[in-house]
Amino acid sequence: MGRKVLLDKAHIEGIRYYDVYRKNGGYAAVEKALKMDPAAVVEEVKKSGLRGRGGAGFPTGMKWSFIAKPEGVPRHLVCNADESEPGTFKDRYLMEFIPHLLIEGLIVSSWALGSNNTYIYIRGEYAWIVDILEQAITEAKNNGWLGKNIMNTGFDCEIHVQRGAGAYICGEETALIESLEGKRGNPRIKPPFPAVKGVWDRPTVVNNVETLAAVVPIINLGGEEYAKIGVGKSTGTKLISACGNIKKPGVYEIDMTISVEEFIYSDEYCGGIPNGKKLKACIPGGSSVPILPANLLLKTAKGEQRMMTYESLSDGGFATGSMMGSGGFIVFDEDQCVVRHTYTLARFYRHESCGQCSPCREGTGWMEKILKNIEYGSGKMSDIDLLWDIQRRIEGNTICPLGDAAAWPVAAAIRHFRDEFEWHVNNPEESQRRNYGLAHYADERQVVVG
Amino acid sequence: MAEEVKKEAPKLFKVTIDNITIEVPPGTSILNAARQIGGEVAPPAMCYYSKLQGSGGKCRTCLVEVAAGSTADPRPMPKLVASCRTNVMDGMIVKNITSEKVIDARNGVVEFLLLNHPLDCPICDQAGECHLQDLSYEHGKESTRYEFSRRTFEKHDLGPYIQLHMTRCILCYRCVFTADQISKKRVHGVLDRGDHAEIATYIEKSLDNDFIGNVIDVCPVGALTDKTFRFKNRVWFTKPVDAHRDCPKCSGKVQLWMRGKEVFRVTARKDEWGEVKDWICNDCRFEKKDTADWTIEGPSHVSRHSVISQGHYEKLEKPNETLVxxxxxxxxxxxxxxxxxxxxxxxxxxxxxxxxxxxxxxxxxxx
Incomplete structure (x- = not known):
């Protein structure tokens, strides 16, 4: 049984409301942190080794220490709740069931960063969660955790909830800032980084919901104690939103000591593949990270057991590895078609490209059209190489990571499942009737749970 | 002592671009440093416009490789960077045309830009002075690998003078920045996103502002055209002439595009990078189409690489008198x-x- 620090109280009846949350030890972190020096809070987060949970995995303490502190200029903390990555729904769970954990984390983080006006930018589709958060903010305010002069420390803090308008790109931090300012959500060109010029040109830190919530256990336990959870540089716990062909889809909190095999097959987590099917492939970190075939998923190229950690999942680089990403764990069984899946993702990225820079604007549309041709039986063999060439020219040449995110899934699908693409091209009629199946991707040693 | 230090010129940064070293003041972008060297070293720019704040970074044609970040931190930058939005550091080493990576990426960008471009140059008014045309000649391929129907849009009249041909647009945002920065109230912008994004006014409004005609000049392609000149003539048949008039609104310094005594078109004067020198007003641009309105200064300089230089003589050179x-x-x-x-x-x-x-x-x- 893995250790839980975020969702350990999520099952308690009424934890969404302040009274129950407070009775169960809520807001202890605020009480503790506001007696500390803000710099000491940042130091605790540094010691904890917490890494950003939004996808990139950048050390949070380091990010916080980068924030510019010019005299007389207000600083801001922005919580990125624009969780739009296909396959990722961990923040939704957290905000919906224990909203006060996020509010508490925000107050502590605002204290550490000196932000008097903190924003939650939430995706527009999470309309009902806005009400839940507003309710939690009102409760926190009524009980003196927000507003003027919190706990007589002289610290003022307000939390504002801002709804997005349905754009995936607004989850990119600079696009989020533009959107928050009321402009079109186009990513900004960096530098300057938000830590220097963010919201209204003021120093800003943008963090994911889970990252900010994780500040609460860090303060409660102490940074060093928190760092003991997990392995190596993957400290603490991570929320994984598992979906796809598994028996028990849902949000799981793992402590980054378990293996991928255990995560998929154990009854504590996903519970294995339903209907006696076999595992074919998996996207371990949300739609934009590379897809891995079963044989490379369970064991690394070196033959080691692949663990659910930042390092182990990215072992082997993009050639034989993937990324932890945002924790959107999508499992495919033998009945799934990789070409169709890649086409679906390409369609998503085409739709969500902001259209600002040319490689992403034009390239995503082109890839989608080619993949559509292959999927619907009118593809050519040269299209596969063309796709490879297009993704290569998008990756790294765009303003923001959306270009990379659109290129990686296509690259990985061709890298690992090229024969499936070729089969689609060679058997246009048959590919409309049945799926390619398992082929050689399956892990021979895997346990088939009936 | 402190005052003396202030008087000294700010320390110049040494930057090496394609093995040519120059010194530029801090805060200069790689692109502008390269433009000081000039020639092929200067990366092409489709969206950057030195006169427009915040422009650049979007088209990705000016990507360069930074082989060494600075003397203090000589690590190379992991990705290609947009030279128009990256400032030089002391001791920076930049590779533009000497880097295969850059040439490959640039070819890719040109392919992407031309993907949905109609390539209707034979009937486009911009042909002959189109930046995309020049770029395609330099970096493009002779054929396309794109086998799908191209994106098209309806043509829109934006008021009495300007026509928007969105199909040709490469979304450089220059016209948006122009309207933002030289007119009081911008009424057009980019609607929608991705490859279906378009430049548009908010509900078919017309662009009416005294200086809005400048969006035609900043447009690198033929998306925004002058309705008083559309289909009247090819630019290389007309002769550009510098002229001025006393204009109460603008500097009045313009370029007339003439054929015989007839003025076909009036534009702002442009520098060697194709950027407008002085913004001109709509009166000068659209209303003064008579030679008598202008004081003609003489033929404008046209680069000999431009198709417009065909049949265009700037001055007559008399042979030297050697009799004496x-x-x-x-x-x-x-x-x-x-x-x-x-x-x-x-x-x-x-x-x-x-x-x-x-x-x-x-x-x-x-x-």
Whole structure:
């Protein structure tokens, strides 16, 4: 049984409301942190080794220490709740069931960063969660955790909830800032980084919901104690939103000591593949990270057991590895078609490209059209190489990571499942009737749970 | 002591671009440093416009490789960077045309830009002065790998003077920045996103502002065209001439595009990077189409690489007079100027008074 620090109280009846949350030890972190020096809070987060949970995995303490502190200029903390990555729904769970954990984390983080006006930018589709958060903010305010002069420390803090308008790109931090300012959500060109010029040109830190919530256990336990959870540089716990062909889809909190095999097959987590099917492939970190075939998923190229950690999942680089990403764990069984899946993702990225820079604007549309041709039986063999060439020219040449995110899934699908693409091209009629199946991707040693 | 330090010129940054080293003040972008070197070293730019704040970074044609970040931190940058939005550091080493990675990426960008471009140059008014055309000639391929139907849009009239041909647009955002920065209230912008994003006014409004005509000049392609010039002539048949007038609104310094005595089009003057020197007003641009409205200064300079230089003469060069040299410094006497020079021809002699054929003795009046 893995250790839980975020969702350990999520099952308690009424934890969404302040009274129950407070009775169960809520807001202890605020009480503790506001007696500390803000710099000491940042130091605790540094010691904890917490890494950003939004996808990139950048050390949070380091990010916080980068924030510019010019005299007389207000600083801001922005919580990125624009969780739009296909396959990722961990923040939704957290905000919906224990909203006060996020509010508490925000107050502590605002204290550490000196932000008097903190924003939650939430995706527009999470309309009902806005009400839940507003309710939690009102409760926190009524009980003196927000507003003027919190706990007589002289610290003022307000939390504002801002709804997005349905754009995936607004989850990119600079696009989020533009959107928050009321402009079109186009990513900004960096530098300057938000830590220097963010919201209204003021120093800003943008963090994911889970990252900010994780500040609460860090303060409660102490940074060093928190760092003991997990392995190596993957400290603490991570929320994984598992979906796809598994028996028990849902949000799981793992402590980054378990293996991928255990995560998929154990009854504590996903519970294995339903209907006696076999595992074919998996996207371990949300739609934009590379897809891995079963044989490379369970064991690394070196033959080691692949663990659910930042390092182990990215072992082997993009050639034989993937990324932890945002924790959107999508499992495919033998009945799934990789070409169709890649086409679906390409369609998503085409739709969500902001259209600002040319490689992403034009390239995503082109890839989608080619993949559509292959999927619907009118593809050519040269299209596969063309796709490879297009993704290569998008990756790294765009303003923001959306270009990379659109290129990686296509690259990985061709890298690992090229024969499936070729089969689609060679058997246009048959590919409309049945799926390619398992082929050689399956892990021979895997346990088939009936 | 402190004052003395202030007086010193700010320390210049040494930057090496394609093995050529120059010194530029801090805060200069790689692109502008490269433009100071000039020639092929300067990366092409489709969206960057030095006169427009915040422009650049979008088209990705100016990508360069930074082989060394600075003297203090000589690590190379992991990705290619947009040279228009990256400032130089002291000791930076940049590779533009000497980097295969850059050339490959640029070819890719040109392919992407042309993917949905109609390539209707034969009927496009911008042909001949189109930046995308130049870029495609330099970096494009002879054929396309794109096998799908291209994105098209309806043409829109934006008021009485400007037509928007969105199909040709490459979404450089220059016109949006122009309207933002030189007019009081911008009424157009980018609607929608991705490859279906378009430049549009908010519900079919017309662009009416005294300076809005400048969006035509900043447009690198033929998406925004001058309705008073559309289909009137090809630019390389017209002759650009510098002219000015007393304009109460703008500097009045323009370029007239003439054929014979007729003014076909008025634009702002542009520098060698194709950027407008002075913004001009709509009156000058659209209303003053008579030669009499203008004081003509002379033919404008046209780069010899431009198709417009065909049949365009900036000045007549007379051959050097070498006669004086040959005659050891004596000025030649013009034989035909008989009234003043010739000894034979004396105005005092009345030719009609001579009977019969004249003889040299008749002119020898001294006798």
């Amino acid at each position: 040299k040959v005659l050891d410094g004596r000025a030649p006497k013009l034989l035909m100027d008989i009234h003043s020079v010739s000894e034979v021809n004396k105005p005092t002699v009345k030719l009609s008074a001579i009977e019969g054929p004249a003889h040299s003795d008749d002119f020898n009046t001294a006798k």
